[in-house]
Amino acid sequence: MSDASMDTPEQAEFRAHCQKWLAENHPGQPPVHIPQGALELSDPAALKWLKKWQKSAYDAGLVGADYSEDCGGGGKTDCQAIANQEMQKAKTPFLPNIIGLGMAAPTVYFHGQEGVKQDLLPRLLSGEDIWCQGFSEPGAGSDLANQQTFATKEGDSWLINGHKVWTSLAHFADWMILLCRTSKDDKYNGLSYFVVPIQSMIGKGVTVRPLIKMTGETGFNEVIFEDLVVEDKYRLDEVGAGWKVAMTTLSHERGAGPLTTPSAGGQVNEKEKGPSIGSAAALIELAKVSYRNGKTAADDGAIRDHIMQLMVRQEGFRQNQRRISTKALNDHPMRLPLQFKLVATEMNQDIAQLAYEIEGPASSLYVNDENAAAGGQWQLAYMNSFGVTIAAGANEVQRNILGERVLNMPKSK
C-alpha cells in the first residue's frame, strides 16, 4: 500500500519526518493490559497511557496533519495517510480518541462555528479531550432519523432532554457529538446537531450509566439528558440541518469522507506471538495446534478450504483498498469506499467464527479458564464482532445504501 515513489515532495518530506520520529519515539510495550481496540477500553490506566501516546504523536505532527493550523492541525495536504502508513509499519499502539478523530473532528471542522472549532479541535486531535457519539437511541437504531431526544430553545441557549444508548466511550468522554430533534414537523428537516460537554456536566443534566456487553465487558453506555443547558455557539450548522451534518459524520466513519482519519495500530501484546488474533493467517497457526474429532484441525480438508476462503477474502479486501486509488480501475467512484465497513466487519466476524470450528470442543472455554485456547481471545473477538456489524448503520442498511446509491435500485423505504 505504501509506495513512497508516488509521494508528492511534501508527502516525501513528511514521510521521512514520520519515519525518523517513530524510530526514536515509539512508546514501547505498555505497562498495563491494552484491549483489542479503543471501543473496548475500560481501564483508566490503559486510557491514560494511550492518551499520552496520542499526545506525543500529535505534538510530532502525526495526528491531524491535514487539518488547518488555526484548528490545531498541520496545514498539510494528503499527509495523514502517510502518517497512518508509517504508524502502521512501526506497529504503534492504537489512538484512543477514535470517535473524536474519525467522526467528531471532520464534522466540527466542516460545520462548527468560528471560534468554537479553533477552541475544541486542538484538544480533540491531541487526545486531551475524549469524544463520544450521541446518535443511537432506544427507538433510533438503524432508523437513525427517528430521533426523540429534544433540544428546545430557552433564551440564548438550548435545553436538551432525552436518552442515548450504545454510546461507546461515554464513561471517559469529555465531549459528545449529538444528533437530536428541534422540530416534530419533519422527520429529516426537524433534526439539529450539537456538540455538548459530558464529563463536566455529570450530575448537572447528564447521567452516564455503563451497559454490559454480551461478552461481560463494559465499554459502552447509556446517557440520559435532563434539562442540560447548552450554549447556542455549540450548534453545528443551521437549525434543521442536522441530517446533512450527520451525513458528514457518517461518510467519514465509512472511510468515504474528504478527510483521512488519523489511525495508528499494529502493536500486539507481548504474549501474543505470530499473526495477531483476528487475521486469517492466525487461523492457520490456530489450526496447527487445535484438535477436533480427535485429529489436528490443520489436516481437515473442510477446515483447510474454509481457512483459504478467508485468506482470499482478506487479500481481496486489501487489494480493494489499493485499487481505490487507481481511477482507471474504478468505474463508479463510491462503489469501493461504501463497501469497506460492510466487507471488513463481516470478514472479521467470519474469521472469528471459524476459529470456533477449528478449536473443536475446546472452543467452549472462555477467558476465565486457564486452558482456553489463545486465552479465549477468539471467543471474545467473535462476540465483539457483532458490535461492528450492527453499529454505524447495521450491515443490512449498508446493503440498502450500496444497492441504492451505487446500483441505483429503488429505495427500500
Next chain:
Amino acid sequence: MTQSNNFGFGEDETMLRDSARKFFADNCGPEKIHSQVADNPDIYRAIESKWDKSLWQQITELGWTAVCVPEAAGGIGMPVVAAVALAEEAGKVAFPSPLIATLNATFAVRECSSDAAKALLGEIAAGTSATLAITNQKGSWEAADTDVTAKDGKLSGTAYYVQDAQKSDVLVVSANNGSGVALYRVDPTAAGVTINADGIIDLTRDQAHIDFDGAAAELLDDNGADALIKAMPAILCIISADMVGSGEWLLQTTVEYAQTRVQFDRPLGFFQAVKHPLVNVMLEIDAAKSLTYNAACAVQEEPETAMKLARMAKSAASDMAVFSSSRAVQFHGGIGFTWECFIHLFFKRQMHNHVLYGDGKYQRAQLADMLMGKAA
C-alpha cells in the same frame, strides 16, 4: 519488493482498455452475439464453431495479440495487466474468438527458450492464433500430466479439453518425451492430427479433444512443465478477468431488470430479497477484480508471490462466476430461464470458465498446501 500502487495500470493500459471497450460496444452487442451463436437451440444440434472471423481480423490488426509478446520477439511488450484488461472487456461481451486461448498460449510460449518459440511469438504478434493442448483425460491441471508422448519429433496420444481448437492456427502441445514433459508446436491441419469437436454447453467458444497419431511437431522447449508452471499465474489471471467481465455484465443487466420489472406494484429492486443479493454479487466481483489485477501485477513485479496471488484470484473469480450467473437467472424470473433471454450466454460462459485451470476448491487446496503445508 513492493508493487506499484496502480497495479502497473498506467496511461497506455488505460488507452488500450478504452479502445477495446469502444470496439466491443461498436461491434459486439448481445443481440448480435446471440443471433450468431445461439441461432439453433436444438439440444441435439450438430457441433459447430460459430464466430465472426472478420472481427478477429480487425483485433489482430489493432495489435491485441501483440500486446504481451516481448518487443524482442516483435511484440509490444506490455505488462500482464494489459492482457487482463482485454480479457475483462472480452468477458463483458462474451466475445467468441480465439483471443483468450491465444493470450494463454502466448504466456506459455514466452517461457520457452528456443528460436522456434521466438519465431512463434513473432507470428502470434502478427495475428496467428494459438491454443494450449495440455490437459489429460482425467482433467488434471498439473503441468506434468499429459496423455501425449513424443518420439523422434512425432506426437502420439490424445489431448483433452483444448479451448477454441477449431479457431486456432497453431497447437501448443505438452508431451512426455521419456525424460520429462516438453512443449511442441503442432499444425492442426497436419497429417496425423484429428480434431474431435466436443459438444459443449458454452455457446461462445469451442472445445475439442485432439488425437495425435505420429503427428509432426516442432520442439518449443524441453522443459515444458516448468514453462507451463511459470505461465500459470498469467493464465489464471486471464480466465479470472474474463469471469470478472462477464460477472459485471450479469450484474448490470440484472440491476437494470430490477429497476424496471414491476411486481406487487413495485420494481423488483425495491425488495431487499433482490437488492441485497445483487449487492453481494457486486462485492464478489470487486474482490475478484482487485485480486486479479494484483496477481497480474505480481507476475512482473513480485514473481515469487504470483502463483499464490493468482490462485487467490481464480478462487474468488470462480466462486463469483457461479454466484453472479445463478443470481442473474433467478432474478430475471421466468424470462431468465428461456433461450431467448441473453443471460444464458453469459451463464454458460461463466460455468465453463469457473472450472478451467481448476475451480475455486482446487485453487484453495493448492493454496492450503502452499500456506499450511500438506495435510497429514
